Amino acid sequence: EIVLTQSPATLSLSPGERATLSCRASQSVSSYLAWYQQKPGQAPRLLIYDASNRAAGIPARFSGSGSGTDFTLTISSLESEDIAVYYCQQRSSWPGTFGQGTKLEIK
């Protein structure tokens, strides 16, 4: 099973700051990686697929990069509505696996 390790576990930043979230795979997943946002009390929502493609309706401040084993989700300028847990998921091997999540807090 491919293990995804996310860091940091918690990130606390101020509005307007840049957030950088990391996801590392235990073996190469090529570009088959997605990022999901889960706000408190809500279901996960697809943000980024295939490492760097924004899903429909996702604001341009969200971007993804990386390939192989190292991936990054960047939020260019934080807004208060971005408070959430962010999960990466690989789909290189079925059915895929999730990271343990990064909790984003706004100062």
Place this chain on the structure above:
Amino acid sequence: QVHLVQSGGEVKEPGASVKVSCKASGYTFMTSDISWFRQAPGQGPEWMGWVSAYNGVTNYAQKFQGRITMTTDTSTSTAYMELGNLRSDDTAVYYCAREYMLRGINWLDPWGQGTLVTVSS
């Protein structure tokens, strides 16, 4: 707009079964498969299994084999997940998600709103 709407929360006693529904709208139901997940408090989503909306073929996670059944009703665009022999550690929020193909790979978009299943005597 694509939506998945799940049935309401359930409280069950240990040993009972629960059946959660997931009604799809905004797309042709048979063109996308459905996966089911559950999420315990503070944990990430756990994959439970997958059902083809086209022909009903299923694939279940090994840990649920023998007590899980996933079905679809194409006449109502609804998927179902039934979990039997419930235990207290089955208490979680259960989600359905559409397997949506983008750039040749299926991604999970959208998700249902979740159904809280509480197992307690």
